[in-house]
Amino acid sequence: MQHALYGPEGFFTSANDGPADHFRTSVHASPLFAGALLRLIEAVDAALGRPRTLQVVDVGAGRGELLAALHDEAARTRLADRLRLTAVEKAPRPARLPAEIDWQRTVPEDVVGVLLATEWLDNVPLDVAEVDPAGRIRRVLVDPADGSESLGGGIDAADRLWLARWWPGAAAGERVEVGWPRDVAWADAVSSVRRGCALTVDYGHLRDARPPLGTLTGFRGGRQVPPVPDGSCDVTAHVAVDAVAVSVGQPYRIITQREALKALGVDGARPSLDLARSDPAGYLRALSAAGAAAELTDAGGLGAHWWLLHEVGIDLRGSI
CATH class of the missing domain: 3.40.50.12710 (Rossmann fold)
Structure with a gap:
């Protein structure tokens, strides 16, 4: 990576x-x-x-x-x-x-x-790791040429400490990102x-x-x-x-x-329709801004x- x-x-x-x-x-x-x-x-x-x-x-x-x-x-x-x-x-x-x-x-x-x-x-x-069927957390290895994956060896102590605190309880087949x-x-x-x-x-x-x-x-x-x-x-x-x-x-x-x-x-609130009647160009600008704001705040x-x-x-x- x-x-x-x-x-x-x-x-x-x-x-x-x-x-x-x-x-x-x-x-x-x-x-x-x-x-x-x-x-x-x-x-x-x-x-x-x-x-x-x-x-x-x-x-x-x-x-x-x-x-x-x-x-x-x-x-x-x-x-x-x-x-x-x-x-x-x-x-x-x-x-x-x-x-x-x-x-x-x-x-x-x-x-x-x-x-x-x-x-x-x-x-x-x-690093990405995966829990194998025996419950062991092993590194995910990736071939840079084609993206094919395999499981490598176990993770080190620093990884285990971080996962124990911040990503605990992963089950077999699940992945964790260290x-x-x-x-x-x-x-x-x-x-x-x-x-x-x-x-x-x-x-x-x-x-x-x-x-x-x-x-x-x-x-x-x-x-x-x-x-x-x-x-x-x-x-x-x-x-x-x-x-x-x-x-x-x-x-x-x-x-x-x-x-x-x-x-x-x-x-992202839409402008008032009253603005469209009094200032059509201003209404269009406000409507465009409302659309952009809606994208930025879309949950x-x-x-x-x-x-x-x-x-x-x-x-x-x-x-x-």
Whole structure:
């Protein structure tokens, strides 16, 4: 999985195309998502006392779509001259990215502001295991050439400890996804925040509702495909959000995207028909925005994403 996603010709490191050509995220769905995040960023700015420089760091930035949208949205606000945007990504810098956006491979230190990660942790590589008929948990091995699978040896002590706490009780034939690499990755990223907040948004599940057959899958060209780890497709697995949350050692909140976006002013309500009579063009714009908001908050789709928010030295209660 590591090689297929981040190797020399990996899915995310290849300069040929971007993730947006293969799957749709909230960032790609509508500028309303960036607008909502900007309102959160403004709340963090206020809680920090409006520092001279406010950092926004996007981990797993793809081709910089979210930061580019935030750059455009912030141009009309009091943040315009104080915002420092940094993309953290292993892929090459896109040619058309605004020059004001920094591009680097590692998370900067001593962040004062907001650290974001939208659909990053689901692509942090992990091992998949399966319970055999004798009740032994064994690694699932995959042939990179064709995706064929077999069961290998048993898991190690670190895997067993994590599963005992976060994915217990799997029965014969069931699969588990050993999520501690995501815990480590997120804890390491959040440790860079000196003051502000860290937010990750992703597909996920909680301890009481782990999927018995796991979630490992692939995406290519807008379609779900078998997760063959040959670099030609996205290979992804949902995130054990509660395990990731506890790993950080900072206060946290876990809410659905539907709840979060509604708190930030995105609710998907249809505009009044009175507007259609007084301002037909305005009504059409509002109707289009309502459709985009409905997609972002759909409880059966993007609205079911989990938002994990850590406040570091500030209090955002009342903002989200």
